[in-house]
Amino acid sequence: MIKYCNSCGASVTHRIPEGDSLARAVCDACGTIQYQNPKIVVGCVPALGDRILICKRAIEPRYGLWTLPAGFMENGESASQGAVREALEEANARVEIEDLYTVYSIPHISQVYMMFRARLLDENVSPGTESLEVKLVTAGEIPWKELAFTMVRRTLEHYIEDRKTGVFVPRFGDIVPPQR
Amino acid sequence: MIKYCNSCGASVTHRIPEGDSLARAVCDACGTIQYQNPKIVVGCVPALGDRILICKRAIEPRYGLWTLPAGFMENGESASQGAVREALEEANARVEIEDLYTVYSIPHISQVYMMFRARLLDENVSPGTESLEVKLVTAGEIPWKELAFTMVRRTLEHYIEDRKTGVFVPRFGDIVPPQR
Numbered sequence: 324m325i326k327y328c329n330s331c332g333a334s335v336t337h338r339i340p341e342g343d344s345l346a347r348a349v350c351d352a353c354g355t356i357q358y359q360n361p362k363i364v365v366g367c368v369p370a371l372g373d374r375i376l377i378c379k380r381a382i383e384p385r386y387g388l389w390t391l392p393a394g395f396m397e398n399g400e401s402a403s404q405g406a407v408r409e410a411l412e413e414a415n416a417r418v419e420i421e422d423l424y425t426v427y428s429i430p431h432i433s434q435v436y437m438m439f440r441a442r443l444l445d446e447n448v449s450p451g452t453e454s455l456e457v458k459l460v461t462a463g464e465i466p467w468k469e470l471a472f473t474m475v476r477r478t479l480e481h482y483i484e485d486r487k488t489g490v491f492v493p494r495f496g497d498i499v500p501p502q503r
Numbered sequence: 504m505i506k507y508c509n510s511c512g513a514s515v516t517h518r519i520p521e522g523d524s525l526a527r528a529v530c531d532a533c534g535t536i537q538y539q540n541p542k543i544v545v546g547c548v549p550a551l552g553d554r555i556l557i558c559k560r561a562i563e564p565r566y567g568l569w570t571l572p573a574g575f576m577e578n579g580e581s582a583s584q585g586a587v588r589e590a591l592e593e594a595n596a597r598v599e600i601e602d603l604y605t606v607y608s609i610p611h612i613s614q615v616y617m618m619f620r621a622r623l624l625d626e627n628v629s630p631g632t633e634s635l636e637v638k639l640v641t642a643g644e645i646p647w648k649e650l651a652f653t654m655v656r657r658t659l660e661h662y663i664e665d666r667k668t669g670v671f672v673p674r675f676g677d678i679v680p681p682q683r
Contacts, residue, residue: 327512329505329528329537334512342632344592345577348509357509360542361576363615396541397525401608401677402615412524423675426603426617428581435543435582437606437615452522493673495603497581 330355361433365405366393367441368482369418374459375479376443377466378413381455385471391438391478392416394453406439414457417444425478426495436474440482440491462486473498510535541613545585546573547621548662549598554639555659556623557646558593561635565651571618571658572596574633586619594637597624605658606675616654620662620671642666653678 328335328350335348348357369376377389392413396405403420410416418441427436448457462483470476485491508530515528528537549556557569572593576585583600590596598621607616628637642663650656665671
């Protein structure tokens with residue numbers, strides 16, 4: 324929760340600015356408005372032959388579960404550059420991006436995932452600081468019951484399915500929490 | 504530039520936090536880190552028969568030039584919901600999203616554009632507060648020299664081209680400033 328103006332340090336009020344339709348953190352002292360917007364997570368499916376690189380998470384959430392290399396996109400980089408960087412950071416993996424593959428909005432946590440298909444350039448991979456373990460798996464070896472996130476499961480399901488025909492169809496969709 | 508902690512109001516220092524690799528606005532008083540990440544702009548190509556809805560901008564940047572309805576994605580919504588909302592806000596247009604069509608990263612302004620194909624449900628459109636004028640145009644009527652943004656031109660070029668075959672191919676890419 325934003326309480327102070329990050330430009331002048333005064334207390335903010337939460338109200339709808341003139342001409343806007345949503346409440347924002349507004350500074351009445353200097354006029355700064357602090358907007359909060361969805362964050363982008365970029366990642367890839369690094370493939371080498373019939374195997375895919377996956378990473379066991381060394382951080383929360385979902386510590387100890389398996390994921391595809393992915394992380395928050397940074398200012399000043401493109402989505403594909405971010406996906407390359409994350410593969411390097413999480414698995415010391417050198418990848419070459421092929422195409423955008425899946426895009427999932429997750430409204431309840433205000434995140435959008437953008438996952439690319441990528442060529443893993445060599446087998447020389449090892450865990451980065453955010454991974455306990457990294458490994459190359461065939462379709463039959465994917466630990467479906469130990470995947471960290473719905474977006475990982477869906478992306479891998481589509482990927483394995485599309486690989487049978489050789490036609491990779493980009494997909495977008497929303498991921499919502501299970502109904503209670 | 505972030506100068507103060509928006510959680511406790513103390514001055515921040517700009518440094519690389521432990522375990523991170525980029526400088527952030529760090530509060531040494533309460534430990535809050537203010538991250539700044541790319542923003543998502545969501546929009547659509549609203550089509551009705553052989554015509555496309557375009558909007559003349561009533562705001563900077565690119566006041567008076569033509570664009571597709573698009574704007575910043577908000578927390579708590581999906582990308583496609585945001586695209587529907589923007590069409591309503593900018594052109595009082597009711598649209599139904601078909602599929603994700605173009606995704607452009609613009610690293611030098613830290614934005615990612617996500618443009619959808621959409622069905623415009625009826626001709627009953629009118630300018631919202633951010634538009635001077637809205638209109639339905641055929642391919643031959645697109646004001647190519649008065650388009651507001653590169654992403655609009657590219658999206659419309661692909662759209663017009665793909666419409667000839669009826670096969671709409673999603674595209675992603677980066678938009679960089681012209682070399683000086």
